[in-house]
């Protein structure tokens with residue numbers, strides 16, 4: 388028997404605290420979104436029983452099926468690439484969408500949530516690595532240009548920025564990408580002084596400690612909690 392989920396959750400929080408302490412921050416500033424994509428509902432329930440309340444999903448269909456089987460006080464965050472034709476399903480589970488990468492998708496989300504009298508919290512996804520496989524706005528300037536329009540929509544609340552670090556073990560490349568996102572986040576705050584821009588989402592299982600040191604207020608660990616995902 389390896390480590391159980393409870394031990395992994397505890398170890399994660401210890402590592403978050405240590406990383407925060409290294410740069411003079413408090414672990415309380417850092418929200419953990421447990422990424423439960425491909426993880427069966429029973430396992431998510433176990434994680435819930437370990438105290439986790441915020442989960443991230445990257446496939447609409449999977450989340451739509453899983454969420455109703457789980458406690459109502461879970462906050463679900465959609466973190467995957469969002470296609471226009473799937474937007475209509477989002478209000479069924481998502482309180483947050485981290486992967487807004489064009490004005491058009493924000494407008495569609497706004498319409499759907501607004502007609503239900505709700506507001507979805509959104510982040511702008513920035514491609515900070517230049518990798519073609521990644522979604523997200525292609526440059527900070529592009530994202531800044533979109534931000535004012537998105538912030539003005541009823542039904543969405545713009546809360547900050549998200550990125551996926553480069554697929555590499557190279558620490559300085561990873562940190563550079565995170566520093567780009569942080570700079571963009573600060574530009575957003577300056578550009579939109581009336582918006583509540585408070586969320587800098589970066590860092591996954593392999594790089595969340597660097598992300599914390601680079602200023603993340605939200606991390607998205609998956610496999611470090613739930614174990615490796617089988618290839619899909």
Ligand SMILES: *Cc1c(COP(=O)(O)O)cnc(C)c1O
Nearest residue numbers: 422445466591592607608609610
């Ligand atoms: C899968 C995924 C994660 C979690 O990845 P791990 O390497 O398992 O921690 C985080 N963020 C996004 C956007 C993802 O798609």
